Amino acid sequence: MRPLRALAADRRGNMATLTALSAPVALMFAAFAVDAGSLYLERRETQHVADLAAIAAASNPQRALQAALAVLSDNGFGDIAAASGGSGVPAANPDGSRHPLIDVKTGAYVADASVPAGQRFVVGALPANAVRVRIVKRGTRHFGYAFTAEPWISAASTASSQAEAAFSVGSRLARLDGGVLNALLSGLTGSSLSLTLMDYDALAAADVSLLSFLDAARTKLSLTAATYNEVLDTPLTVGDVSTTLLSVGGLSASAKAALGKLSGAGSSRKVPLRELLSLGPSGRLAPATPLPGDPKIGALELVSAMAYLAAANGKHQVAADIGAAVPGLLSARVKLAIGEPPQGSPWFVLEPEGAFVRTAQTRLLVEVEIGGPGGLLGTKVRLPLYLELAMAEARLDRVSCPTGGPDSLKVTVSARPGIAALRIADPDAGALTDFSRAPALAPAKIVTAPLVKVTGAAHVSISNPNWTALHFSRADIQALAVKRVSTTSITGSLTSSLLSNLSLNVDIAGLGIGLPSVLGGTVSGLLSAATPAVDGLLVTVLSTLGVTLGEADVRVHGATCGRSVLVQ
Incomplete structure (x- = not known):
């Protein structure tokens, strides 16, 4: 027993013993x-x-x-x-x-x-x-x-990833007529404009950065806006827009000269830029912050759209005498009534997929006079053309970069033109601005001579209710290319289509004996001969207003696929 007690009391080698006993446990915990x-x-x-x-x-x-x-x-x-x-x-x-x-x-x-x-x-x-x-x-x-x-x-x-695109619906001026543009813009702005065709050409060719325009507006008008949305909330006149464009860099001398003439013109009615432009989520950015896609905007389009918007209060009627500016016509007078633009849908937007742009409802009465043959028919033949245009729409469907790089940028916009009704008729001019009801229509008074009165009526409708997809590549966006959706209801001349449906009636000396074939042929011949001049007038007037009959013109001003960020 003594050796056992001695062994138990012996403290030598205790650490080695403890290590040997605990090592497996320590190794297990270490593992x-x-x-x-x-x-x-x-x-x-x-x-x-x-x-x-x-x-x-x-x-x-x-x-x-x-x-x-x-x-x-x-x-x-x-x-x-x-x-x-x-x-x-x-x-x-x-x-x-x-x-x-x-x-x-x-x-x-x-x-x-x-x-x-x-x-x-x-x-x-x-x-x-x-x-x-x-x-x-x-x-x-x-x-x-x-x-x-x-x-x-x-x-x-x-x-x-917040993909965004800047796009608009309307029409870029394919052909310019200085006289018609002066008369129509004078009516829209309530002033007298005397720009030359070269002035309009210079403005039509001038594209400015939207960022530069907004920053110039903030500086020029001494705004203390903290965000782009606050800049857009600022009411401006057409003259203010022209003055702001003057201070944007990159414009030619001729474009600046034209803007100088416009800066002193225009109505006193102020319109917030928000009714013209929408920046979507980018509106919360501080001024001078680069906008997604660096969108560009046309100087002439911007001024015309602002003038159009200033007149679009649903109660205002624009009248312009533009007869002297149209060869082949004795006179031409335009009466224009513009409905309120759709709420929440400005002319130009920079927003994510699903955004809409729409044009305003428009009523247009174009009264032209053509030289008559004399005799019973007199020396003047009148042709009143009444047009009603419903809003055209465009919707941003997709912004993508298939390869992940900006060079593969693709934008898809679906559009459909507004329903249009063209008539040869005399509408109740006082009811043109009342968009809650259709104006009363009477047969058009085509000839009003002492012995002969000729009336007529015609109606043509243009419609395309289907959405059509338009695809824009990066090259299209950089070139500010315009792509068009049109209806196939009318494939030729607008005026010719109406004249082919024209029903004429004559009253000779109050007898109501019907229209002799000779007089009918004479009137039809006069109207047909004036078709090119009338068509040219309609195209110029509608293009100036940013609308196209039976068509929707779409342009993508800039786009970006955005930068992906973690959100959850």
Whole structure:
């Protein structure tokens, strides 16, 4: 017993004994610690890859899965399987392997602080501007795999890309007639304009940066706006717009000279720029901040649209005498009534997919006089043309960069022209500005001579209710190309189409005996001979107003696919 008591009391070699006894336990805990640290780093790596995959996928939602798979492959995730859906962790891969799974969902993300974070991304909603990527894989245990199964590691990330485009609906002046433009713009602005054709040519060729225009407006008018929206809230006159354009760089000397003439003209009615331009989310940016896509805008279009908008209060009628400016006509007078523009739909927008632009409802009465043959028919033949134009619409459908780079930029805009009704008739001129009802129409008084009175009526409708997709490439956008949607209802001359449906009636000395064939042929011949001049007048007037009969002209002024950012 003594040796045993001595051994128990002996303290020599106790550390070695304790080490030998505790080493297995310490090694086991060390193994678990190494595994835990390894799993933590693996989770971080997986989350990092999920973030990168979401950013890449959001830059091209139409090919989101392919973009995400490419990122995973580049980061060493081989043999990836695409998950079929669901949010739970799968029990195993379909083939029982350790291959990682990826689940990619596209949808719409709304950056609204009033919406709970978990509800801002809606799977499958349109427009698709965001992508959620979820990666599920088996974690790696270096030591503990013998004691417990390897856990699933899951990482999810949501990225959003705000693709935007600046576009407008209307028509760029394909042909310019200085006299007609002067008369019509004088009527719109309530002033007397005397611009030459060279002045209009210079303005039509001048495209300015929208950013430069807004910054010039803020500086020139001494505005203290903190955002672009505050600049757009500022009421301006046509003269203010012209003065602002004068201070924008890059304009030719002839364009500046023309703007100088316009700066002192124009009505005193002020219109907020917001009714003309909408910047969407970019409106919250501080002035001088670059706008997405760096949109350009035409100087003549901007001035014309502002003049048009200033007159578009639903109660104002514009009258312009432009007969002397049209060869082949004795006289021509235009009466124009413009309805209120649709609420929330300005002429020009810079907004994400789904945005609309619309033209205002317009009524136009063009009264022309043609030289008569004399005799019973007298020396004048009158032709009143009444036009009603419903609003044309354009909708931004898609902005994409298929390769992820700006050179592959593509924009799709769908458009449809407004329904148009053309008549040879005499409408109630006092009711033109009342857009709540149709004006009364009477047969047109074509000839009013002492012994002969000739009346007539004709009606042609133009409609195309279908949306037509227009595709713009990067080259189209840089060239500010105009693309057109038109109806096939009328394929030739507008006036000829009306004259072919014209029904004439004559009253000779109050007898009402009908129109002799000789007089009928004479009147028809006079009207047909004046068709080219009347057609030219209609085209110029409508183009100046930014509308085209039976057509919708769309232009993309700038676009960007946006920069993908993580949002969840």
